[in-house]
Amino acid sequence: MSNSRSLSVVMIAKNEAELLAECIQSVAWADEIIVLDSGSTDGSVALAESLGAKVFTHTDWQGFGKQRQKAQNYASQDYILMIDADERVTPELRLSIQHTLATADDNVVYSLGRRNLFLGRFMRHSGWYPDRVNRLYANARYCYNDDLVHESLNTNGAKIVALKGDLLHLTCRDFFAFQRKQLHYAEQWAAQRHLAGKRCGYLSIFTHTLGAFCKTWLLRAGFLDGKQGLLLAMVNAQYTFNKYTALWALGRNATQ
Template sequence: MSQRQRLSVVMIAKNEAELLPEALASVSWADEIVVLDSGSHDATAEVARQHGAQVYQAEAWAGFGKQRQRAQARASGDMILMIDADERVTPPLRHAIEQVLAQPPAATVYSLNRSNLFLGRFMRHSGWYPDRVMRLYPRHLNYNDNLVHESLETQGAPVVRLEGDLQHLTCRDLVVFQRKQLNYAEAWAQERFQRGKRCGIFSIFSHTLGAFLKTLLLRAGFLDGKQGWILAVVNAQYTFNKYSALWALHHTSTQGRV
């Protein structure tokens, strides 16, 4: 009988002392937990150590992709499970992961079914469920360098779906959530601007309207009740922030050359 593969849970965190205990408790069965503290001002590092995690301090922030790379470099397991402080591994998902670990090593990536919380409701539509994310993978694979919306570089490896949910406490506080969305929008715009991308005024408003209709109608957000309607507006606002920020960066740089 082949030896069970070792699992490293890897996490980047900043000021997540409140959320960490439940997240770490949900993966306490892993062989090791690695937390890269990205300059927290609260008790994130202390809480992580109390729950058995190996805690490291981050270098200067270079974006989500590189930060995940730095965190994973500290891991020693055969398989990596990348999660965030606001995520929890449910018992059914743990069972599915343990079945993978019991198998011989293979160059396979596993996608997890993520269930997203929005203002007290785990959404079942609106494009938020099933929200498949590739988070369980062999250690030789890694994330790309994207500043935001980073993704795993699979190198052509087959992707297999696992049963069970990864619960994601996406939005417990609307104001806090929108602040994060604004930061993501700024990072998105900066990244696109650096790559020479641009957009016009019409593009800003067409993308904004499209995001609203896509969430509410095409992704059946109306079936998620009041939260579905609010999320459609929030998605439209986020889209507006992204494209208007990109337009503003180009507009400002053009003026500066006049």
């Protein structure tokens, strides 16, 4: 008799009709697929339902972390696989997940290696591969934190085991859309840290920016990713500049 755990694939989405079909099809083998929509107007809900997903709606947005918590609350199976609409489970990763579910240890959290797309190239360096994320875990034991952006799983000191196979992440398909998302993340990052009492000095804006470029280009061997590696190093520096400048500006405004 098999002791294999059942699996809920969980995702949050808004206006992802362009991406949802391939994402859901890549995990159609799961016991259930949960989509928590935050107010789509592009047909995402109907599309997800037509592909067999259980769709729920929550439009009171309180950040990515809390939205993932709410999405997980709808899951009824033993294990959670948390993914995004712009991610796809490869056949090798599927086999690895299914093997893991057959022998899973609830005290372990399983990490997936992501291959991130940037301007037409799946990056192999630059800190963008394998870009491990903790995404497969026991439903009753773990959940996401409350962070507005760059949320992560509360692993509670659990052992982390890396799975074989890649999770394809279509990070940057459209450069301007990617930039808008980065700007939004920077704004949310700065707001959260400002509320937590964090402040940023003027000079630290530039040291963090330069550090981000050097970390991507040199320490993480971005130069091996060719033209995209250099461009990504500049984009990471720009993102860092936006984050710390926004935090500096919030602190300055608070003292005036």
